[in-house]
Amino acid sequence: MLDYETEAERYDAARGGEPRAAAAAEAVLGLVPDGARTLLDVGCGTGIVTRRLAARDGLRVTGVDLTSAMIRRAAVRLPGAVIRADSRRLPFRDGEFDAVTSVWLLHLAATDADAAAIVAECARVLRPGGVYVTTVDKAASHNVGSDIDAVLATRPPQSARDAAALVGRHAAAGGLVPAGDGRFPGRGQGRSPLRTVADLRRGWFGTLPPGEPIADRYAARLAALPDQDRPRPEPWFTLRAFRKT
Numbered sequence: 001m002l003d004y005e006t007e008a009e010r011y012d013a014a015r016g017g018e019p020r021a022a023a024a025a026e027a028v029l030g031l032v033p034d035g036a037r038t039l040l041d042v043g044c045g046t047g048i049v050t051r052r053l054a055a056r057d058g059l060r061v062t063g064v065d066l067t068s069a070m071i072r073r074a075a076v077r078l079p080g081a082v083i084r085a086d087s088r089r090l091p092f093r094d095g096e097f098d099a100v101t102s103v104w105l106l107h108l109a110a111t112d113a114d115a116a117a118i119v120a121e122c123a124r125v126l127r128p129g130g131v132y133v134t135t136v137d138k139a140a141s142h143n144v145g146s147d148i149d150a151v152l153a154t155r156p157p158q159s160a161r162d163a164a165a166l167v168g169r170h171a172a173a174g175g176l177v178p179a180g181d182g183r184f185p186g187r188g189q190g191r192s193p194l195r196t197v198a199d200l201r202r203g204w205f206g207t208l209p210p211g212e213p214i215a216d217r218y219a220a221r222l223a224a225l226p227d228q229d230r231p232r233p234e235p236w237f238t239l240r241a242f243r244k245t
Contacts, residue, residue: 003203004067018048019187024237025052027184028101031133031241032059036098040064042087042122043105047074053101054078062097064090088117095127104237106162107138115161116170123174123244131179132171132242136164141186146232148191151221156207156214164240176242183236190231193222 028049032039037058044050044063054061063082065071074082085091087105100122109115122132139160143149160166168178191199197219201210208215 005069009069015186015189017188020185020189021048021052023184023187024049024103025055027182027239028103028133029053029056031131031180031182031239032056032099032101033131036131038062038097039099039101040090040092040097040122040125042090042100042102042118043108044074044082045070045104047077047082049103050074050082051077054081088114088121090121090125092125094124095130096125098127098130100126100130100132102132102134104135104138106134106136106167107160109161112159112161112166115166116173119167119170119176120174123171123176123242126176126244128244130244132176132244133239134162134167136162136167136238136240138162138237141235141237142189142191144190144233144235146191147225148193148196148222148232151218151225152196152205155205155218158205158207164238167240171240171242175245177245178240179243180241182239182241184239186235186237188234190234192227192229192231193225194228195231197222 037060039053039059039061041050041053041061041063044065047063050061050063061081063074063078064085065074066086068084071082071084102122106115106118109118126132200208200215200219203210208218
């Protein structure tokens with residue numbers, strides 16, 4: 001698992017920067033009703049997407065994140081609108097927001113119970129009729145059918161806390177019903193073998209711990225692929241929207 005306190009410094013540059021943020025924000029806002037006036041972005045990270053959500057006219061956006069280093073960067077982008085908080089215990093009243101978003105958050109939950117708690121909190125602070133928008137199936141989105149994916153296909157499996165069906169069940173338990181979906185490209189996130197080895201070495205792949213023999217074996221197989229610097233196709237990420245009944 002990555003350490004997001006240290007990852008914060010390179011987070012944006014390593015994940016497509018502003019082009020990816022623009023694609024994500026556009027897709028998210030496409031699922032947020034025009035009449036929404038308040039939005040909570042849970043797991044806002046560096047605020048690179050949150051800032052673009054806040055650019056919609058008439059929409060007041062608040063960001064929350066648990067990682068101090070992320071919060072410091074987000075606070076520069078959204079002065080006075082970022083709070084440090086655990087997404088499993090949000091410090092807001094019931095029904096306080098017209099919309100709630102969580103982009104690239106649920107896949108980081110340590111357990112299914114943690115993911116369920118995050119969705120339950122997002123539902124709790126959402127007003128009746130409001131919309132919750134979240135990314136799902138993040139790990140699967142990165143599988144674009146490349147030679148890199150063929151190498152990684154045999155690695156030990158890891159539980160997908162953001163699997164669409166599982167998120168749907170968590171949402172239903174919180175009184176949320178399906179309200180739409182969307183997709184957007186991961187700009188600048190096409191993997192090259194060289195970049196994938198670097199990601200492996202810093203703990204990107206949870207079942208391939210850096211320094212372990214199994215990680216070294218996969219690194220060697222990736223290093224043997226052709227066109228080490230050539231990015232493979234970009235991933236496409238999936239959004240699900242739910243309305244509070």
